[in-house]
Amino acid sequence: MMTVQRLDIADARILIAGARAKAEEIGVPMCIAITDEGGNLIAFERMDGGKVTSTIIAIDKSYTASGAKKATHEYGEVSQPGKPAYGIASAIGGRLMVVGGGLPVIVDGAVVGGIGISSGTPGQDQEVAQAGIDAFLAQL
């Protein structure tokens, strides 16, 4: 038997609040998704004005980051044409996201979940995801 730590709903709300504060600061309404360490959705919010397509993209970014224990923008780098992971973007029915904005949530060296953001540029999405993580880690 293994013992694993994972985010609970209270943690998920803190991650969302931290991401939302940054999204408001930069003026981009975002879709914000939080998954547990198994890649399953815990919480989601689409801010007013967030993109409809981004509901699924945010969830899949979070799924990728928590399930693969890797930031989605890192996949973006290694999956460029000519790079080793080229083509991975369409894996798992297209759920494997290689666009920035998905980050694993790491506590004591272990991935306990993920956060996925979508509606802005990939750089904005990643910045907002990081703000969610910063808010979460600051109160641990």
Next chain:
Amino acid sequence: MMTVQRLDIADARILIAGARAKAEEIGVPMCIAITDEGGNLIAFERMDGGKVTSTIIAIDKSYTASGAKKATHEYGEVSQPGKPAYGIASAIGGRLMVVGGGLPVIVDGAVVGGIGISSGTPGQDQEVAQAGIDAFLAQL
């Protein structure tokens, strides 16, 4: 051109809070999903202990209720063997839910969104969905 009324994220949180209060009262941790009038997800929470399979089922119940402007348990009745809508349960890749727990949110006679609940019995899910709607309508 049409003007449509739809739930915003503040409304979605009120719906979730109302549903969660009832879920806690009856002691069943639930997955709670809120969609807009276009069937697209606005907000979601999986209470600690909510079922993994219910993450998708709750979203699809809410999608069905808002998109079809009909409670999912009503589809359950008309889709029984020999009834007119028999077989509808597997429509849309199985997203069309005919199990109780999905309710349209109606304001001034218009469907402005939906709520979908899953993890309990269909009767419990429906009761919790109704509690979310009651809390929302009470503060309008």
Next chain:
Amino acid sequence: MMTVQRLDIADARILIAGARAKAEEIGVPMCIAITDEGGNLIAFERMDGGKVTSTIIAIDKSYTASGAKKATHEYGEVSQPGKPAYGIASAIGGRLMVVGGGLPVIVDGAVVGGIGISSGTPGQDQEVAQAGIDAFLAQL
């Protein structure tokens, strides 16, 4: 943060061995799938002669049992025409299995994973799943 217990690969092998022994005893080559508490696959074996279609069915039975914390044959009972969960069989793209042969693995009252069996009759599948669980619990 939540702390959860889940099956590891060593546990999965014991579950498979227990199921396989029963399958050999009754003379039905089976597909045997083990998932963790989040519904994700840990291990799988198709015995020589196991059905090709059953590879997916066994995995989905195990996914259902662990993710929904319920035996698939219990879903079979409550999803009959006229019953409350009628129509649930096509949920989650058809992954929600209501045919017997999927059982949650429960330790100290908590679901730590699931086992799914397919290739025989639903009764045989359920018997073989139970044998896997019995073998696992006997050595804890």
Next chain:
Amino acid sequence: MMTVQRLDIADARILIAGARAKAEEIGVPMCIAITDEGGNLIAFERMDGGKVTSTIIAIDKSYTASGAKKATHEYGEVSQPGKPAYGIASAIGGRLMVVGGGLPVIVDGAVVGGIGISSGTPGQDQEVAQAGIDAFLAQL
């Protein structure tokens, strides 16, 4: 009528054991999938620490290698922008994998199955897949 040779479950276990030994040697917990010559899953193991997303990716790499009778990294080469198989990565709902780590298992010039590895870099995945094949061929 055709007679085909294919891997059985005993062969699949040898392939998995060979791959697992290499994975332990390089210190990367892997998902390991074995398919038959028809692309259907025979056996699977997720080593403790293997990635959740890699459960599906490993299976799809093995499916691709056995079904297409070609190593997945070879598809990676011919599917680069401007190359003849560009775009093949999203075929079959994304199941056609062009990332290294899937190898056909060949005996007497005939493809008898495949092995798919995921959780490391594509180079590590391919190395571990080859170790599985080497262990299998060594005992024939």
